Each structure stands twice: as structure tokens, then as C-alpha cells.
Amino acid sequence: MAMDRESKEISRRSFMKRTAIGGAGLVIATDILGPDLLAGIPNGANATMIGVPFEAIERVRLGIIGVGGRGTSLLGDLLAIEKVEVKAICDLVPEKVARAQKAVTNAGQAEPAGFGKDEWDFKNLTQLDLDIVYIATPWNWHVPMALSAMKNGKHAAVEVPACTTLQECWDLVDTSEATRKHCIILENCCYGSTEMMVLSMVRDGLFGEITHGEGAYLHDLRSILTSSEGEGLWRRLPHIKRNGNLYPTHGLGPVAHYMDIHRGDRFDYMVSVSSSEASLSTYVKANFTDGDPKRAEKYICGDMNTSIIKTQRGRTILLQHDVVNPRPYSRLNSISGTKGAFADYPPRVFVDGPKQEEWQSIDGFRDRYEHPLWKTTGELARKMGGHGGMDYIMNYRLMDCLKRGLAPDIDVYDAAAWSAPTPLSEKSVAQNGAPQKFPDFTRGKWNVHSDSPGFALQT
Numbered sequence: 001m002a003m004d005r006e007s008k009e010i011s012r013r014s015f016m017k018r019t020a021i022g023g024a025g026l027v028i029a030t031d032i033l034g035p036d037l038l039a040g041i042p043n044g045a046n047a048t049m050i051g052v053p054f055e056a057i058e059r060v061r062l063g064i065i066g067v068g069g070r071g072t073s074l075l076g077d078l079l080a081i082e083k084v085e086v087k088a089i090c091d092l093v094p095e096k097v098a099r100a101q102k103a104v105t106n107a108g109q110a111e112p113a114g115f116g117k118d119e120w121d122f123k124n125l126t127q128l129d130l131d132i133v134y135i136a137t138p139w140n141w142h143v144p145m146a147l148s149a150m151k152n153g154k155h156a157a158v159e160v161p162a163c164t165t166l167q168e169c170w171d172l173v174d175t176s177e178a179t180r181k182h183c184i185i186l187e188n189c190c191y192g193s194t195e196m197m198v199l200s201m202v203r204d205g206l207f208g209e210i211t212h213g214e215g216a217y218l219h220d221l222r223s224i225l226t227s228s229e230g231e232g233l234w235r236r237l238p239h240i241k242r243n244g245n246l247y248p249t250h251g252l253g254p255v256a257h258y259m260d261i262h263r264g265d266r267f268d269y270m271v272s273v274s275s276s277e278a279s280l281s282t283y284v285k286a287n288f289t290d291g292d293p294k295r296a297e298k299y300i301c302g303d304m305n306t307s308i309i310k311t312q313r314g315r316t317i318l319l320q321h322d323v324v325n326p327r328p329y330s331r332l333n334s335i336s337g338t339k340g341a342f343a344d345y346p347p348r349v350f351v352d353g354p355k356q357e358e359w360q361s362i363d364g365f366r367d368r369y370e371h372p373l374w375k376t377t378g379e380l381a382r383k384m385g386g387h388g389g390m391d392y393i394m395n396y397r398l399m400d401c402l403k404r405g406l407a408p409d410i411d412v413y414d415a416a417a418w419s420a421p422t423p424l425s426e427k428s429v430a431q432n433g434a435p436q437k438f439p440d441f442t443r444g445k446w447n448v449h450s451d452s453p454g455f456a457l458q459t
């Protein structure tokens with residue numbers, strides 16, 4: 001709705017006043033948002049986005065920024081979901097835009113608009129008539145793109161990690177609250193068949209009172225990091241600039257759900273230490289000849305970063321990051337409580353009782369605890385493939401929430417808190433493991449919504 005100049009000014013002034021109440025981080029959103037975008041913000045400083053439902057829509061109109069490896073895979077899933085229309089594609093590489101447009105027309109939809117004439121052309125995509133914008137670009141672009149989507153009235157769905165500095169965390173939170181648009185982190189690992197089964201076990205009390213969890217990203221990415229295409233073009237750079245946990249959300253997201261983070265608990269502080277760096281530099285020396293510019297690079301990110309997070313309710317989370325040591329893949333994914341424990345890789349359950357010291361395979365628990373989403377949609381998800389089907393379940397669920405007008409499972413506070421270990425671990429490592437406080441991105445609301453149905457349990 002159009003606003004006259006005076007009401008625009010009043011709206012802007014009242015927003016400025018609210019930012020003054022809310023704290024330092026909020027100034028950013030005020031700078032970014034134009035006065036038109038401040039219309040319709042509910043009274044009360046920084047009204048929360050926890051539990052705010054989407055407005056139900058019959059058909060989801062969607063744009064994707066970034067159709068490299070990840071964006072292409074997300075696009076494939078989205079095209080297989082009913083009543084989802086891919087209306088726009090943006091990428092800097094024209095061939096990738098054309099390939100994605102063809103995938104859309106091959107799926108029987110109209111050709112989506114193409115963007116990518118320069119690095120900022122995504123702004124034009126965010127001005128189209130869309131409901132949600134998917135963002136699957138290198139990390140440094142996530143926040144400008146998500147802010148542009150929300151400022152232009154679209155929900156943003158951002159790849160992992162959503163952001164890489166505390167300032168960026170607050171920018172996402174402030175803008176989501178001010179625009180009343182959701183910013184969802186696309187943390188597919190929360191939707192794995194095992195993770196969702198374990199969540200059902202935790203909620204059923206199988207492990208009693210939860211006191212400790214473990215998550216990690218332990219994945220040998222040496223060849224990807226040093227490739228001359230895809231992630232090799234950008235993902236090695238943080239290893240030159242930062243020492244800490246560069247990719248925290250795959251390990252942390254599922255554990256945050258087991259622990260009801262932002263539904264009754266929150267991350268309080270963390271400590272972090274890094275090992276020395278050896279594997280990436282050794283790999284580069286062994287695989288690239290003297291003239292290659294990579295030989296001159298100096299990596300400062302320790303091979304293994306280990307952090308411990310303490311929650312407000314006194315629980316602990318071990319969080320690790322190692323993408324350069326040769327080793328089998330693991331996200332640790334474990335949880336323990338007063339009555340038992342779960343550990344992954346391979347998935348196994350221990351329930352307190354006479355058979356001490358013996359794990360049981362998770363298979364015996366499948367009938368009782370398989371999540372309804374996997375029961376109904378698992379076969380197709382597995383056929384679609386992406387990470388064992390978790391990608392399809394994530395996309396299906398997000399589109400379903402939009403169509404049915406449910407609140408998203410994962411919101412901007414999760415995006416911020418799960419991404420914050422990157423800057424916090426970096427600071428802690430630089431200070432010999434000194435504790436670093438998590439900002440309370442929920443502004444005190446982490447305990448208010450403990451009766452909410454929460455993650456993927458709304459029907």
C-alpha cells in the first residue's frame with residue numbers, strides 16, 4: 001500500500017526509536033531498509049519471528065540465486081514438488097543460468113527469467129513477484145542476498161552457513177523482524193532419516209533428561225578445496241584468513257533440535273581450540289607443481305577445531321570441524337541423557353538396563369520412531385538422492401509449510417545461532433580457548449515458546 005510522505009516519516013522515526021531500545025546491532029537494519037519497507041511492522045520493539053506462520057499460498061513462486069553444484073541439486077528437488085513454480089534464476093555464469101532454465105522447461109514449467117549480468121544483478125531478481133528466494137552462492141554473498149530478498153518482501157532460504165560474522169547474524173535477525181519475512185537456513189542434516197528418528201526418540205523420553213550432545217563436520221574436502229572449478233574457486237580462501245570452525249551448522253543443527261534450542265534452552269557460551277595446520281599445505285605441495293599460485297598460499301586454519309558449547313540449562317555440546325585430514329566422513333551426531341544414548345556412524349542406541357556396554361542397531365527402533373515425513377515421503381526422497389534423501393525431505397517440508405500456512409521449522413534465530421560458532425570459535429582460538437558468550441538473538445524469547453509444537457511436528 002502506498003504511504004504519503006508524512007506517514008513514511010513517522011514510520012521511519014518510530015522504527016528509529018525502536019532500534020534505540022533494542023540495542024546496537026539494530027542500527028544496521030535501519031540503514032539498509034528504506035522507509036517504505038518499514039510500513040506494517042507491528043507495534044512493540046522487534047516483534048519476534050518465532051512461531052510466526054507463513055501466509056498460506058496455493059502455489060509457491062520461487063527464485064534461485066546460485067545454480068552451481070548445490071543450487072542445481074536444490075532445483076532438481078524443487079521441480080519434483082507439486083505446486084512449486086520456479087520463476088527466476090540468477091548466476092554469474094550464463095551457461096549455468098541456461099542449464100537451469102532448461103531444467104525448468106523440461107519439467108513442464110514456463111521458462112524462468114534469467115539474471116546474472118553482474119555480481120549485483122540478484123537485486124533485480126528479488127524485485128520480481130515471488131514468495132521465496134533460495135540462495136546457494138559462496139558464503140560472502142549469503143547475507144546481502146538474503147537482506148535484499150526480505151527487504152523486497154520475500155522470504156529467504158539460505159544455504160549453510162547462513163552468515164560468517166556476528167554482525168551478519170544480527171543483520172539477518174534485525175531484517176527478518178523488521179520486514180516480517182522469514183530467513184530460513186537450509187540445514188538439510190536436520191531432515192536426515194536418522195536425525196529425525198533420533199528426534200522422535202528424544203521427544204518420547206527414550207534417553208531421559210538430555211545432558212550432552214556431539215556434532216561435527218569431518219569430511220575430507222582436499223580435492224574439492226583445491227579444484228579449479230566449483231567450490232575450489234572460493235572455499236579455500238577462509239582457510240587462509242580464519243582459524244576456527246568454518247562450517248558449524250551440519251553438526252550443530254540436529255543437536256540443537258534434540259536440545260530444543262530456542263524452544264526452552266539456548267547456547268550460552270563456547271570455548272574453542274584448533275590443532276596446528278598440516279594437511280592442506282601437505283596436499284598442495286604433493287599435488288601442485290612449483291609454478292602453481294596455490295603453492296604460495298599460507299593456510300592458518302588448524303586441521304581440527306574442537307569447541308565445547310555450554311547451554312543456558314547447563315548442557316554441553318562437543319562441536320568439531322575438520323575438512324582436510326584424510327578420514328571417513330562423520331558428523332558425530334550423538335546425544336546422551338539420564339536413561340540412554342544415541343551415537344551415529346554407524347547409528348546405534350543404548351538404553352539403560354541389564355545389558356550394560358552393548359549398543360543396539362537403530363534398525364530395531366525404526367517401526368516405532370521413524371518420522372511420519374519419512375514414512376510418507378521417504379521412498380521418493382531416497383529416489384531423488386540428494387544426501388540420502390534428506391535434501392528432498394527438507395525442500396518438501398519447507399514448501400509444505402508455505403502452502404499450508406505453518407510456521408517454518410527453522411527460523412532466523414536458528415540461522416544466526418547455528419552460524420555464530422564461526423566468529424566465536426575464531427575469537428576463542430585467538431585467545432587460547434577463552435570463553436565467548438553467544439548473543440541472545442531471540443532477545444529473551446528462547447524460553448517463551450517451549451510449548452510450541454516445534455520442529456517438524458506440526459500437522
Ligand SMILES: NC(=O)c1ccc[n+]([C@@H]2O[C@H](COP(=O)([O-])OP(=O)(O)OC[C@H]3O[C@@H](n4cnc5c(N)ncnc54)[C@H](O)[C@@H]3O)[C@@H](O)[C@H]2O)c1
Binds near residue numbers: 160188
Ligand atoms: N547443505 C549442503 O549439504 C550443501 C552442500 C554443498 C554446498 N552447500 C552450500 O551451498 C552454497 C553454494 O555451494 P556450491 O557447492 O553450490 O558452490 P558452487 O561454487 O558450485 O556454486 C556457487 C554458484 O554461485 C554463483 N555466484 C557466485 N557469486 C554470485 C553472485 N554475486 N550472483 C549470482 N551468482 C553468484 C557462482 O557462479 C556459482 O555457480 C555454499 O554456501 C555451500 O556451503 C551446502
